[in-house]
Amino acid sequence: MRRRVAAAAKPNPAHIALAKLEQSLGDRLFLCTQNVDDLHEQAESKRIVHMHGELFKSRCDTCSRPPFSDTSTHDPPAEHPRCECGGGIRPHICWFGEVPFELDRIFRALDECTVFMAVGTSGVVEPAASFVAHVAGHARTIYVGEEQPANASAFTECHLGKAGEVLPRLFDV
Helix, strand or coil, rough: CCHHHHCCCCCCCCHHHHHHHHHHHHHHHHHCCCCCCHHHHHHCCHHHHHHEEEEEEEEEECCCCCEECCCCCCCCCCCCCCCCCCCCEEEECCCCCCCCCCHHHHHHHHCCCCEEECCCCCCCCHHHHHHHHCCCCEEEEEECCCCCCCCHHHHHHHEEECHHHHHHHHCCC
C-alpha cells in the first residue's frame, strides 16, 4: 500500500529547488532525508542519503546481499518472499527501533558543514532531531517548514511556510 501511494506522488517545488541547488553546488551539498520515497530522485537530485532507507528497494533480512530495486505494488504473496540464502525479503527501510543507515557518513558531513538546513521536520525523531545541536557553534542553522519544530530554539533562523514556496525563494531558483 505504501508503495502504491508513493508511486503516485510527484516532487514539489522544494524537491526541485534542492535538485537545482545540488546542480549548482555539486558535492558541496550533502542531502540527507528521513523520507523513504523517491521524490528527490524524481526531481533529479543525484546524491541523496536515505537515512531511513528506500521504499522502492528490498533486502534480505539475513545475508549481506545488497539492497535491490523493487517497485512491485501488488499485495503480498501468500508465502513471504525468500532470498537465495533462505532469509526473508523485506523493504529496505529502517523501522522504529532500528539504527538508521549511513550514520557515520552523516556525522562526518555534519562535522564539516558550514550551513545546516532542516526542512519540514518535527524536531522530535532521533537521531535527526539532534543534528542541529551537533553543528551548533560551527554552522549557520536554518529551519524551513509550516510549523515550528520542537527544537526550534536550536536554530539560528526559522522560515515558516510551505517548503515548496520558501526554498525556491531562499535559494533564488
